[in-house]
Amino acid sequence: MDGSRFSGSAADADLWRSATDGDREAFGELFERHAGRIYNFCFRRLADWTIAEDLTSAVFLEAWRRRRDVRMAHDSVLPWLYGVAGNLIRNHRRGGRRALRALSRITAERSPGPDPADEVAARVDDERRMREVLARMAVLRDVEQDAFVLCVWQGLSYREAAVALGVPVGTVRSRLSRARARLRVGIAEDEDPSEPSASERHGSGVR
């Protein structure tokens, strides 16, 4: 791992500002800070670790391209990155040329390191399990799945999910409510994920 001159406490907003002013290291710090969460989010929407890895890089390239459009939530860029990821995942599902383009470039740069057999087997098991879970989720509309995954699995508050999805907070609430009803998972209302925020739950998002 490259060394970093940024402290772990540097706020996302400060790093983002430095990055957009031309400081590549600041953007690299943001990548290291959030890549793991984005990686797992992509996996949980697609059930494929390899594609998740490719899309993780694509998310940050796309985020850089759209860097002037960033929206912070609780001083974290992570919710907005989830939104960027969601768009790329949709592009990928539809065989989108833009997503494929990014994939081809990322794959080209992948490290060809060894992949132990037990690790491969575990990942295959993960993918099978994830496909089963997603099959159950198929009763939901895509927008309801997005709300469920962000709020329940990724631990975002309604406000953060609203930033990620680009919709009002009330829309997040209603989508999650419908998702709960359809899935009948019995998530109690007092488990409302409005607070604490994802950044608080995950220690500034560092993995």
Place this chain on the structure above:
Amino acid sequence: MNDLMPPKERDLDPVRLAAMKRLILDRVAAERPVRRRRARVVALVLVPAAMIGAVAGYAGTRAKTAEQVADMVTCYQSPSVSAPAFGFPSAVDQDLAAACRRAWTSGALAWPVPGPAPSSWVACSGPEGGAAVFPGDHGATCESLHLEPLPPDYAGAVARFSALRGDMAASFPDGSCVNPSDAETQARTVLERDGFAAWRVTATGFSEAAPCAAVSLDPVNGVAMLSGIVEPALSDAAMGGAERTSFCGPEATMLSDIRDAIIAAGFEDWTVTADHAPSAQWPCYAGLDFDPATRSVILKGHATR
């Protein structure tokens, strides 16, 4: 609730994370100033040269230059061009043997994994472009397959082609809007700047209904191809309509949803059809296609829920 518990999260491999970070920062550094949006959109697609070369009928016994094989790598399961294979884009400083071993052990090359990965590999010029890598430990492998060995300056050619690929991508960022004639000029500028001045730029398939461009690179024949595609606003609207029912029937509802969506987006002169009716076995469609000639959005492919 347990049925809805995803597998535990995993960390990215630190080596890969570092490589990904390096790639991203390289791309960021290489970025050119963003152009202002104009009327039309250009998307860039890097098409495997092997496919293009095959279509163009270029493949033959003539020895290829390093530039002609610099774009793709294909690993084969055994020393035969008809063996199971796995292809991926080339990369700067790529260890071809290590990459093929990884393709082998990950199951990408063949599944189930056909035993331990070979330790030795031989790289040849692919029959239709790209590098072709076979299990083996002697130089006669290429000759026995009637293939040329990789040109000696392969690594340098990969670096040059990778730069071109990156610069093309940076010149046509997603969502940028570029008039097709400007796109030709822009592609030509990139080619000349990156030392590919001998390449041609072609443009096909543009029409009023397909006013945007996809760019493909064909190193075998030295061509940057611009192809007309429909406006992203149309494809996005159609996708949004189809996603209302997650691409699953009934057919009439799907057609109506898509039709409503594209009309709302201003494409009321387009029609929506399906190339087959959904069935109990295949209640969903796999995707959408667009036919600019008939201005049709077409539901295609068979899928389960």
